[in-house]
Amino acid sequence: MKKLISAALTASLLLSSTAGFAASASFTPPPPEIAGKAYFLYDFYSGRTIAQMNPDQRVSPASLTKLMTAYVVFKNIKAGRLKLDQTVLPSANAWKTGGSRMFVDPRTPVTINDLIHGMIIVSGNDACVALAETVGGSSEVFVQMMNREAANLGMRSTHFNNVDGLPDANHYTSVRDLATVSAALVRDFPEFYPLYSMKSFTYNHITQPNRNLLLYRDPSVDGMKTGYTDDAGYNLVASSHRDGRRVISVVVGTASPEARAVESSKLLNYGLQFFDTPRLYAANKPVSTVKVYKGSSDSVGIGFQHDIYSTVPKGTASQIKVQMTTTQPLIAPVKAGQAVGKLTLTLDGKTIAEQPVVALKAVDEGGFFSRLFDTIRLWFA
Incomplete structure (x- = not known):
């Protein structure tokens, strides 16, 4: 049986949380025209898609692949299987890898920390291979790990066939999936995310810039990753943190480094200018109580394990309507975190x-x- 909690109660909770957003609704234009093959605009806190074009179309990620390479590396560090100060000797295979490089030397040990910087800031393919061989024993095994993580994250339109994004017919993704892994990096590994805002990296006496032009133009942009191959065109995942919000854009298949920066900026500004993302409920704060039968207590507080946000057109937050239902009767034992409505x-x-x-x-x-x-009371309930 479902029980509807008083609309007046839930509405008052909402309005008290969004008093600052009660202005009259403003005009919300359609998304800007974007000169690319596909795009995706995503609000990090609410998880809502703000705008999209060809979200699930198969595209070549190029060096955006390294978002997943980094995710797998970070997960292994967090699990204690890899350490930042650990040194490795790059293989000849890593040294010979083509495309963008951080210029590792097969005769000189390099730290995991430097390889991570080289992978993220200067998009070093050699760094990716060295990390993959260290974590997985081989790039092939590491690719299997990447595909497993993609499946765990719900990236349904993705298949990786290498660790660096060099062209391969069996290596593809979608802009929706790229937004998914980008948000997962920010959420799951906040300690590493600042690396994506670094503007240059020096290794082997060579200084190279970060190719994300928005880092130099927009102080609210603090990541994330560029990519390019002839097949993919110029790709960019960008993230802007402004006024308590975080918006992530994915743009692929543009014509130049300048174009990917301009088109991404248009999307980010659209999401931030014409939408709000108020916090409606705080984590672990009771929003109501429900009766518990056959328990050591006759009621339990209910709420959410994480903050609840909603992205809506600017000025419309006060118009959100709330309905909360709970499953009744609720019979003990009840676990903390158990879904009850x-x-x-x-x-x-x-x-x-x-x-x-x-x-x-x-x-x-x-x-x-x-x-x-x-038990007797439930007979007559």
């Missing part, structure tokens, strides 16, 4: 978000007599 947000009659509502604390089974009493 659903929050539905609507705007102009359309559902804009749904989130599970969870028990914020555990409730153990009650004693024999309290369970017996509640």
Whole structure:
């Protein structure tokens, strides 16, 4: 059985959280025209897609591949299987890798930390191969790890066949999937994300710039990655953090380094200028209580395990309508984090978000007599 919690209660909670967004609705134009093969604009905090074109079309990622290469490397560091100060001797295979390079020397040990800088800041293909061989034993095994992580993240239109993004007919992705891995990097590895804002890196007495032109033009842009091959065109994933919001854009298949920067800037500014992303509910704060039967406590606070945001056209946050349902009867034992209901947000009659509502604390089974009493009560409920 589903029970509808008072609309007045949930609405008052929402309005108290969005008082600063109660201005009258402003004009929301359509997305700008983007000169590329495909694009995707994503709000990091709400998880909402703001604008898209050909989101699931198969595209060549070029060096945007290195977003997943980095994700797998960071995961191994976090698990303790790799250390930043660990040194490795690059193989001849890494040294011979073509395309952009950080210029490793097969006779000179290099730290994992330097390889990561070389991969992210100057897009070194040699760094990618050296890291892959260290983590996976070979690039081929590392690619299997990349595809496994892609599946875990829900990247349904992606298949990797190398670690650096050099052209390969069986190496492809989509702009939606690129937004997914980009957001995962920011969310799962915030300690490494600042590397994506670094403007240059020096190794082997060679200083190379970061090719993301927006880092030099827009102080709110703090990442993420460029890519180019003849087949892919000029690609860019960019992230802007401004006024408490983070918006991620993916643009692929543009005609030049300047074009990918200009088109990405248009998308980022569109998302930030014409939309708001208010926080509606705070993590681990009860929004209501529900009755618990046969438990050591007769009620439990319910809410969310993470902050709840919603991206809406600027000035419309106060018009969001809230409906919360809970599953009844709720019978102990109840685990902390157990889903006990659903929050539905609507705007102009359309559902804009749904989130599970969870028990914020555990409730153990009650004693024999309290369970017996509640069993009798449920007969007449």
